[in-house]
Amino acid sequence: MKFVVIKTKVGLLEKFAELQRTDNIFETDRDKLQLSSWFGKECHFKLLYKISRDGGSPQTFHNLCDNKGPTVTIFYNTDNNVYGGYLSDSWRNGPAEPWREPPVWKSKTLDSLKEFIRSFQPKEELNVPEVNILLVGQVGAGKSSVVNTINSVWKGEISSRSWAGSSEHSLTTSFTKFRISDPSTGTYLKFRLCDMRGLEETMDVKSEDIAFLLDGNLPNKYKFNPAARATKDTPGFIKEPTMKDMIHTVVFVIDGSNVEVMPDGIIKKLKDIKEMLIERDVPLLVLVTKIDKVCSDVDKDVEEVFFSNAVKKTVDKVSDIIAIPRSHVLPVKNYEKERTLQNNICILAMEALKQALLFCQDFLENQS
Known part of the structure; x- marks a missing residue:
């Protein structure tokens, strides 16, 4: 035959x-x-x-x-x-059914996600004008690219709010709280993406600094010193932080393409931070980046992400390492080689942002 x-x-x-x-x-x-x-x-x-x-x-x-x-x-x-x-559909070398229910890859889905985010508003009685989402991850995992990707979605063009790229040490050296504006209303959205120095095995962020960040003690633009931690005498140190100064959700950003070789020191650091979050009842979300390097099918078409066995195994592995539910681990693709926006990349980014906002809402409701 x-x-x-x-x-x-x-x-x-x-x-x-x-x-x-x-x-x-x-x-x-x-x-x-x-x-x-x-x-x-x-x-x-x-x-x-x-x-x-x-x-x-x-x-x-x-x-x-x-x-x-x-x-x-x-x-x-x-x-x-x-x-x-x-x-009528493409052949694919993967499971017949998706390992997670995929979104509808249409402009209406993106519009719906953006409308939810646009209308998000913390409760007035808590006196929190905007929620704080802290991005934490190893050097090179794509923390700053997450900021740029989310900003690009709202700007409608590829943008660069934060330095991103490859380097021996973290390109991000300061704690920076990014506001994202909505061009359709001319106002800022009700959240801040908080970027910090990338985690390293050598020139690392002090645990005390991370605790101060979570509790709202460190000011915007605080510059990390790998050799010394912050103190109450640090310029701008907030001695009596209120709810609006605190971190309301933490997002671990993990490079999906090197999960198998992630250094033990980085894993330990992430687990130590997780313990700090548990003590403070701060929710944790994980974004798995560089999924296009995890699976060649996804590299060709991002919409294959939830049919990819390789991506599924990576999500499962991250879930096991961090010891959190798989539903709290979301695959994303940052804008890196693209010169124009793509609906599928935008939808994954906005789904992740929506989930982070819902987690912030959970944290605030627990405080009321």
């Missing part, structure tokens, strides 16, 4: 027919015209895979056929009979 897969750009194929056995896609133009007539429009076919040419390896099949859009499959047997079928 010979087996070929060809790519087509048309809709539903309702009939199958006998085709001539051939080393090309079709032996004559008649066969191509016959298929086109069943589709109801002229079709342009491209040969993707042929078992006599490419071999019978499942891996080869998926390498050549995955994420190519609708395809027609044709089987030739030794009796010169021909069978075929049409697949």
